[in-house]
Amino acid sequence: MNIALKRFAVDGYHATKISDIVGDAGVAQGTFYWYFKSKEAIFLEIIKEGREQLLAVISRGYRRDAGTVLDMVQASEAMLCRLFLFAEANRYLMELLLGRKAASDLINQAIADTRMAMENAFLLNIERAIELRMLPEAIDTRLRSSLLMSLIEGVISRWLFESMFPGNGVEGKTAQQLAAETAKFEFFGLLGI
Amino acid sequence: MNIALKRFAVDGYHATKISDIVGDAGVAQGTFYWYFKSKEAIFLEIIKEGREQLLAVISRGYRRDAGTVLDMVQASEAMLCRLFLFAEANRYLMELLLGRKAASDLINQAIADTRMAMENAFLLNIERAIELRMLPEAIDTRLRSSLLMSLIEGVISRWLFESMFPGNGVEGKTAQQLAAETAKFEFFGLLGI
Amino acid sequence: MNIALKRFAVDGYHATKISDIVGDAGVAQGTFYWYFKSKEAIFLEIIKEGREQLLAVISRGYRRDAGTVLDMVQASEAMLCRLFLFAEANRYLMELLLGRKAASDLINQAIADTRMAMENAFLLNIERAIELRMLPEAIDTRLRSSLLMSLIEGVISRWLFESMFPGNGVEGKTAQQLAAETAKFEFFGLLGI
């Protein structure tokens, strides 16, 4: 599955042939079908496994008590840092999730689901912050979580798949730096500093 | 080209067969090759044409004189509004550009180029604002334009390709509303109201 | 027809597209079909026209009276010289006739016919020489004319289509020299000088 993951990420779903995967794995073509029902099946399994790890990373650190704005920014920064570190360690997976390499409907759906789940985690955090009166009540929470997710998707893409986005002001940064900058923008926008 | 655009957007590059395109167009298969060298060629031509229109929309309204923060937000809002209206009227094109339907290397490159050109337009705006002392000088301009672009890509995707992102807090909004919210987030972040 | 001849000779029948011919000729594709029924038809017409010229060259100089061996060699040399000069001036035609660029059955037949007609001209010469008691009666005339034709085909091919036969001991020679050498071999074989 790791071999397939890499191939899918680098070459894309369609361009990846079963013969490539088994070639890299050093087994015969038929062997593939002993372990996986189809090309689509292995992809879905890869996504499924990755999704669980990813959500575990994001969901940790659900806030219990109210705090200052600074607390909030720091908490967000910590979470983003965890997320970016995970993305760095699992770049191929992230490429499948955020990349532009479409596949079958079923697969696209699985990817969309995973991203929705991520977005949902952000939504919960925002709602919790409102509950604790750390964020203004008037906020459109769904919209904000969408904006947030968009931000993060873009940042990770530009950070990890540099070849596709040369000279983007993100490459070369550490996860920590990126998290700090992103969190600042998240809360204060362009005018923050 | 319009017929092909729609097919490519809906079905993806690989899933779209020449026979589909000519079928929809009501001509013979060979006729396609009288007008286009290959499947890849028509796709590239579509992108090229769309890119020009898109950039024309973004580039308009380059700022001449300094102004207040409010001016700046309104200017950004106006530009976003134009962009969103364009996206609404050209949703298939936007799906090719922002969607996750990979194709050949050449095509991916053309798409990436176009997105870079968009991002660059945002960069120029930010730099101009700094020049006019409307934004703090300390800002990392490239990073900010990347964040901005990320935001906009995400918003448009969620707005137009709802089927992929159900219940995302964006659907149903008008271009105007969306532009206002996005501009607000752009400048003030989550804490802005 | 000259344009087509050249294309057929250089690229071969199959590799030559009607669009190539009309492109070189500077007319529209449809125009071709006003003058020729089909691709095959123009080829056959080219062969037919060439055949007449070629046979005219070979058939001239039918011997009336007996003579010495030297007379005979000189007569053959003269004829070969005429033939080689013709071939030199009509190398594309010769390439169609002697080259390895096959086409349809009908065309192959037309080419084979033409070559048979050539061979027949040689046969008549040999028979006439026997009649005049210039060559021994015991000779197998058909076989000898076949051998002769083989010789000449090979020589012309190597002489004119050098690129296919590099370093063949024929290139660079004049028609006159070649005719002399060939005639000598024809009558005396390897042992002649």
Place this chain on the structure above:
Amino acid sequence: MNIALKRFAVDGYHATKISDIVGDAGVAQGTFYWYFKSKEAIFLEIIKEGREQLLAVISRGYRRDAGTVLDMVQASEAMLCRLFLFAEANRYLMELLLGRKAASDLINQAIADTRMAMENAFLLNIERAIELRMLPEAIDTRLRSSLLMSLIEGVISRWLFESMFPGNGVEGKTAQQLAAETAKFEFFGLLGI
């Protein structure tokens, strides 16, 4: 490969479809591509294999010591006999090599190479004979080997592909007879006997 060889020889390269080959072979179309990379590839492989066999036949019997003219003629006759027998047993291969069924540039090159190699074998024999003072030194060796090769190509073509050359004085002869006649012509020309 034998099935393909026959098809190529009989129908020509272009007229032979992969579906013909696999049809004759009784396998599926895809199976072809398990064994050969392309239509061109199988052709080249056929030529390569045939070339080795052919050259083995010609190269045998390199002369060690000087001898009489009769020795020389007999040696040549023996070699030609071997060659003709080989040609008879491999007529499809010979048709590919000597026939007029053009294909791709690569293939034409491979065929031309093979024929050059044959001609070279004849050249070596002639040079060896001069070295041993069995043939006059004044001879233009390359030219003579070209003439010889021409002769042999013509003879084999007429002998085996009769349908193309009806009534040519060669058909029906045995390899032995043909070798004798050709060798005689080779050394003595038309005037021999």
Place this chain on the structure above:
DNA sequence: AATGAATGAGACTTCATTCAT
């Protein structure tokens, strides 16, 4: 568990020929 040969549907593309103007 593993192999690797075999399958066959289906895709893109070519190009001789036709046809309305």
Place this chain on the structure above:
DNA sequence: AATGAATGAAGTCTCATTCAT
């Protein structure tokens, strides 16, 4: 006489999947 757009049959090759050992 000429145009050039349109046609569509046909061919090569790909590749996910199956199957007999």
